[in-house]
Amino acid sequence: MKKNIYSVLTLMLVLIFSCSKDSNTEKDVDEDANQPIDRAASFRSIGDSANDFLSNDEFDKLKIEIGYVRGFRPTVGAIADLVEFLKERTFKEIIEIEYKELESPNKETLTLQEIDDLQRKDRTAFNQGKTLAVYIYFADAPSDSDEPEEDLVTLGAVYRNTSMVIYESTIRNLASKSSLISVATVETATLIHEFGHLFGLVNIGSEMVNPHEGITTDDDGNEIGNKHCDRPNCLMRAELEFGAGMGKMLTARNGQVPDFDVECLLDLDANGGR
């Protein structure tokens, strides 16, 4: 009997708490709408906003603006998976999604400069009050750096602190080649990989707790870090930016998207994530 009263009391407390929390949330969002818009803060370098994404110190809400070329809207499943991932890895609990349908730029391929120019024209979501904004462009044309004859096609890229591009036409091509790979799975894996870069992985804004950055060679033949993870089975491995690497990995894992490995998670944790 006593136990029942306690559970009723606890339940009531939980209900009261969640009600008051909801009304605060609404108030917060309204207050943010009256704050000045900080457009310049969205045009910094990759990794500069890592801590702003991971912690709630400066921003406690996230607004995701999805600009997609007509006919290239991402799947519902991938965006649901992305929100779940963001709630698991950051302290943001209020995540808002806005879709914006765009005309095709009618290009055979797109350079990152062209994508950044399109962003300046199309993006409407910027930081405001305690709301951090991110812009994701779903393109209908592949990256200009692709070399399809060498099986080197790019699935996604980040080009600023709160901006990424997903090469949706390339993703659909890849998924159409294998019954083991779905469009939604490749979208999810690519979105999370690119968010990893916005979170400062690897060594681009979130300091490494233990060394785990891969190595590549620059044009002069010098060994430099490749901004990716060198651990097996980590979603931040360099080859997962490309169609062939992603296809191979997803096939080997029966279509399961891998997580960040323990080293990448340590880095996020050390920079305010969870």
Ligand SMILES: [Zn+2]
């Ligand atoms: Zn990458």
Ligand SMILES: [Zn+2]
């Ligand atoms: Zn890793």
